[in-house]
Amino acid sequence: MTTTPGDRPDLPTVPDAELLRLDHQVCFSLHAASRAFGGFYRQALKDLGLTYSQYLVMLVLWEHGPQPVKAIGERLYLDSGTLSPLLKRLEAAGLVRRERSREDERSVLIEPTGEGADLRDRALAVPRSVLAATGLSVEEVLGLQDVLRRLTTALGETADAA
Amino acid sequence: MTTTPGDRPDLPTVPDAELLRLDHQVCFSLHAASRAFGGFYRQALKDLGLTYSQYLVMLVLWEHGPQPVKAIGERLYLDSGTLSPLLKRLEAAGLVRRERSREDERSVLIEPTGEGADLRDRALAVPRSVLAATGLSVEEVLGLQDVLRRLTTALGETADAA
DNA sequence: CCCAATCAAGTTGTACACAACTTAGTTGTG
DNA sequence: CACAACTAAGTTGTGTACAACTTGATTGGG
Structure with a gap:
């Protein structure tokens, strides 16, 4: 016990109740903020016909062009269990095409349709309203x-270790 | 690029692509961090037999005692659509009791069982490992x-306005 | 007193997230 | 060449989230 994360020699004597409370607040405030963001995006994306996760996928496609499911998953930290049904819904909505690669028949290339590419212009309004809604300064955002990012990396590494 | 964030009077001229990228990073890094936390908790809570959300509910019950579903929902920002099935699973696991209130028959009181109360001691190990795994200093956490919290409040208010 | 409005839970339907598994294609090594 | 190991998608099952709705209880205004 008495885990000392680095820079202070005198923080060991944190009582159980305090630790529990601190921890509660970190994970929970993160969880709550993420869901609050989700709620805002739900509104903002409603007339684009996209969910938040679908929007993330479209951002990747707009920014980096057609690419296999695997590559999208690496960028968003999502696996095929999440992406496969999501991409089917985007396909059903007419926003992407799914095409089995000829070079490697295991791979499926995802590319925006014309409609999917056109959606980008309308999507530009979204980040503007989000940035305004956060009420944060640019320094705070950065x-x-x-x-x-450091938190995600650290937690990811310990998960690998376990 | 005109990358002059924040404290200058000339920040309006942020080009679309920058804005889009900034926005992507904020919402996405939050989303990713929240899910990384979820992964860590999944490991840490496995031998307690709790999911992350169930853990949050138990934290509320341990800290504030028996209370109606409504009150739990207000503390965690969750509605009955999420809590009702979750609480049924906790009940099936023998960790809580659900009891219809006599004073107000609409309300259902949730209280930890003996087993649910006992679980608290074992749960104390979890926040220790989480705090260590974050790799953050206490100042950074605060x-x-x-x-x-400000982000959650700000986004919640604009959601109400919309 | 009565009934419309409100309220607490619960239900239903949709969409992630993720573990565990299956299927089909590819690759490296003997 | 053969075949085991690996890989990319997809499938299945569980558990959140959340909108929209239903049900039953409570309350306030006329």
Whole structure:
């Protein structure tokens, strides 16, 4: 016990109840903020006919062009169990095409349709309203992202270790 | 590029692509961090037989005692659509009792069983390992929480407005 | 007193997320 | 060449989230 994360020699004597409360607040405030974001995006994306996760996939396609399911999954940290049905829904909505690769028959290439590509212009309104809605300064946003990325990396590594 | 974030008067001229990318990173890094946390908790809670959300409910019950579904929902920002099935699973696991209130027959009181109360001691190990796994200093954790809480509030308010 | 509005839970339907598994295609090595 | 190991998608099952709705209880205004 008495885990000392780095820079202070005197934080060991944190009582159980405090630790529990601190922990509760970290994981929970993150969870709550993520869901609040989800709620905002649900509104903002409603007339584009996209869910938040579908929007993330379209962002990847708009930014990096056609690519296999695997590559999309690596960018978004999602596996085929999540992406396969999601991509089928995007296909059913007429926004992407799914095409089995000739070079490697295991791979399926995802590419935006004309309609999917056109959607990008309308999607530009979304980030503007989101940025305004956060009420955060740009410095805070950048700082937040830095902490979150380190957190994601650290948690990912310990998960691998376990 | 005109990458002058924040404190200058000339930030309006942020090009579309930048805005889109910034936005992508905020919502996505939050989403990714939240899911990384989820993965870590999945491991840490496995031998307690709890999911992350069930753990949050138990935290509320351990900290504030027996209370109606409504109150739990207000603390965790969850509605009955999420809580009702979750609480049934906790009941089936023998960790809580659900009892219709006599004063107000609409309300259902949730209270930990003996087994549910006992689980608290074993759960104390979880926050220790989580705190260690984050790799963050206490200052960073507190700063993070502050930003996240303001973010949640701000996004919640604009959602109400819409 | 009565009934419309409100309220707490629960239900239904959709969409992630993810573990565990299956299927089919590819690759490296003996 | 053969075949085991690996890989990419997809499938299945469980568990959140959340909108929209239903049910039954409570309450406030006329």
